[in-house]
Amino acid sequence: xxxxxxxxxxxxxxxxxxxxxxxxxxxxxxxxxxxxxxxxxxxxxxxxxxxxxxxxxxxxxxxxxxxxxxxxxxxxxxxxxxxxxxxxxxxxxxxxxxxxxxxxxxxxxxxxxxxxxxxxxxxx
Numbered sequence: 001x002x003x004x005x006x007x008x009x010x011x012x013x014x015x016x017x018x019x020x021x022x023x024x025x026x027x028x029x030x031x032x033x034x035x036x037x038x039x040x041x042x043x044x045x046x047x048x049x050x051x052x053x054x055x056x057x058x059x060x061x062x063x064x065x066x067x068x069x070x071x072x073x074x075x076x077x078x079x080x081x082x083x084x085x086x087x088x089x090x091x092x093x094x095x096x097x098x099x100x101x102x103x104x105x106x107x108x109x110x111x112x113x114x115x116x117x118x119x120x121x122x123x124x
Contacts, residue, residue: 010050018043078106
């Protein structure tokens with residue numbers, strides 16, 4: 001349970017990065033989906049680093065790039081659901097609600113995949 005709490009703290013940081021950059025980028029472009037994708041990619045990289053340093057700091061990892069790559073794959077899998085929900089609800093709900101709804105749907109998927117695919121102890 002402690003690990004999930006740490007994961008959620010880092011997820012909260014990712015949410016803040018995602019939100020801030022989405023709002024900024026949305027003001028800079030007329031393409032709302034481009035703004036959403038760019039903010040997502042930045043937030044996914046921030047959560048990888050945060051989880052590596054904080055949530056899974058008790059584990060030994062060897063290949064940093066490969067781990068980041070696996071994290072980005074799983075983030076895109078869960079992010080695909082995130083973006084689909086955002087896309088489907090953005091016209092019927094407020095943008096803020098659609099944005100949050102998409103993010104919350106991906107939390108458990110991300111946690112499951114992080115534990116079983118991304119942050120697997122390389123010394124095991």
